[in-house]
Amino acid sequence: MNYILGVGLGIIGLSIIFALLYKKSVIDKKIEELKNMEDEQLKGQIKAKEIIKNAESEALIVKKDIELKAKEIAYQIKEEAEKEIKASKNEILQKELRITRKEENIDNKLEKIEQKTLELEKQEEVLEEKLQEIENLKLKEEEELEKISGLSKNEAKELLISKLKDSLTHETAMVIKDYEARLEETKEDMAKRIISTAIGKAASEYVVDSTVSVVNLPNDEMKGRIIGREGRNIRTIESLTGVDVIIDDTPEAVVLSSYDGVKREVARRAIDKLISDGRIHPGKIEELVNKARKEIEKDIIDTGEQAILEVGVQGLHPEIVKTLGKLKYRTSYGQNVLVHSIEVAKLCGVLAAELGCNVKLAKRAGLLHDIGKVLDHETESSHAIIGGEFLRKFGEKEEVINAVMAHHNEVEKKTVEAVLVQAADAVSASRPGSRRETLSAYLKRLASLEEIANSFKGVESSYAIQAGREMRIIVNPETISDDEAIIMAREMAKKIEDTMQYPGQIKVTILRETRATEYAR
Structure with missing residues (x-):
């Protein structure tokens, strides 16, 4: 309040000063005019005195008016301030009244809650008594039921x-x-x-290779020249190429044996060149083996590039392309692995297109799924894991790596394309004529199937039929019900999936039969 009053008086004081200064400037002007008047000097002085006197009177009047106005303004400001203070006090009083009422309400509610709590405690005691009565009745009923039922x-x-x-x-x-x-x-x-x-x-030709190569000779005399004096030529060929050169009674032929198809092909070409040249001695053998090795290396790269062009895969690392080309000289159960990989890639592409999946990713994974077979002789691990690690080394996509490593269920499949690679691999491997299976492996697979079937309780006999594509199991009808036979078939199929590796699928059929036989005499 004092602050507002002080501001008002300050404004009034400044107004008075401004008015006095203004009057003084007017008086000074008039005095100067009087001084300039030479003829009426005396008269001007008198008039000047009168003017000054009048100005002073006017100034006093103006001062009084300003003071009155300032007092009125200050009074108005004071009244407004008092009104605001009064309104604030009223508002505070109302808030205090509301708070007091709320506190009274809360106290009332707390009293009611305490009363209800006491009531609930009493009801809880009653309920406990009732539960005890029910428990006693239950025990009595159980005793009565035991007596009645025995x-x-x-x-x-x-x-x-x-x-x-x-x-x-x-x-x-x-x-x-x-x-x-x-x-x-x-x-x-x-x-x-x-x-x-x-x-x-994605149909392709039937391609079955072996682990031996036969080199035709112009005559049997050439066998002696290949052997050389005291066997030095044949030892040189074997040491430089890493293959076994077998010279037997087969007319006009030399057999080269090795599981490494690249080494076997190098040896075959080198011997062909030696026969054509006619000069067979260790120095020439070394020269032609090196030449054949360079030709094979170029052929490997060309083969890899041709494979990726045929499938339509792009952006592979040069080392991956080179390793892919080596699959041309690798076989699995007699099936050429490169032809198999191309076929799997095409199958994957078609399956992905039919199901609306990523066709490019499926083809890429299908083409590279068996690349580890080139390297599996260097590391003691499965070709799927080796292939995945090899691809990761050269920055291949994780989706492709997962599909490669998971196509034999050694890691978990993370994409639909990984499932398609496994399916396409099984189709390519199991189609008629694609692979050659030894008799011992075939018999071992049939024995494993029958062993799994016989391990289930209630099985009387089991038979692997259709070359191991179907299992027929006969169960004891007194031990196994129809419902249990259905569940057993499902469990048996699951156990075969988990414990065996096989191409295609195996059908499990459980036979349950009850016969009654009597003789009329």
């Missing part, structure tokens, strides 16, 4: 669980049967359509 509580429980288990087994079997029936209606047709389309679009 069974103890545990015996009745076991009987109930047994009946419930039978019921659940039946319901589980029915659900599985219904689900499989509905699934069979669609999955077979869809899978056959997709796979047949893929195989039809």
Whole structure:
């Protein structure tokens, strides 16, 4: 309040000073005019005195008016300030009243809550008494039931669980049967359509290679020249190429044996060149072996580039292309691995297109899925893991690496394309004529299938038929029910999947039959 009053008085004082200064300037001007008047000097002085006197009177009047106005303004400011203070006090009083009422309400609610708490405690005591009565009644009823039924509580429980288990087994079997029936209606047709389309679009020749190469000779005399004096020529060939040169009674032929197809091809070309040249001695052998090795290296690169062009894959590291070309000289169960890889890539592309997946990624993974077979003799690990590590070294995509490493279930599949690579690999490997399987491996697979089947309780006999593509199992009808047979077939198929490696699929059929036989005499 004092601050506002001081500001008002300051404004009034400045106004008075401004008015006095203004009057003084007017008076000074008039005095100067009087001084300039020479003829009327005396008269001017008198007038000047009068003017000064009048100016002073006017100034006093103006001063009084200004003071009155300042007082009025100060009074108004004071009144407004007092009104604001009064309003603030009223508002504070109202807030205090509201707070007081709320506190009273809260106190009332707390009293009610305490009353309800006491009531609940009483009700809880009553409920506990009731629960105890119910428990006593339950024990009495159980004792009466045991007397009536002649069974103890545990015996009745076991009987109930047994009946419930039978019921659940039946319901589980029915659900599985219904689900499989509905699934069979669609999955077979869809899978056959997709796979047949893929195989039809990606059909390739039947290519079966072996681990030996035969070099034809112009005559049997050439065998002696290849052997050389005291066997020095043949030893040189074997040491430089790393293959076994077999010279037997086969007319006009030399057999080269090695699991490394590149080394075997180097030896074959070198011997062909030696026969054409006619000069066979250690120096010439070394020269022609080196020449053949350079030709093979160029051929490997050309083969790798041709493969990626055929499949339509781009952006591969030169070292990957070179390693891919070496697959031309690698076989698996007699199947050329490069031809198999190209076929898998094409199948993957078609399957991915049918399912709406990434076609380029599927082709890339399919082409590279067996690249580890070139390197598996250098490291003691599976070719899938070796291939994935090799591709990672040269910056290949993680999706491709996962598909390569997972195509034999050694790591978890992270993409749909990884599943397609595994499916395409199985199709390419299992089609008729694609691979050559030894008799011992075939018999071992059949024995493993029958061993898995016989490990299940209730199996009387088992037979692997259709070259191991189907299992027929006969079960004891008194031990195994129809519902349990359905569940057993599913569990047996799952165990075969988890414990065996095989191309294609294996069908599991369980036969349960009850016969009654009597003789009339």
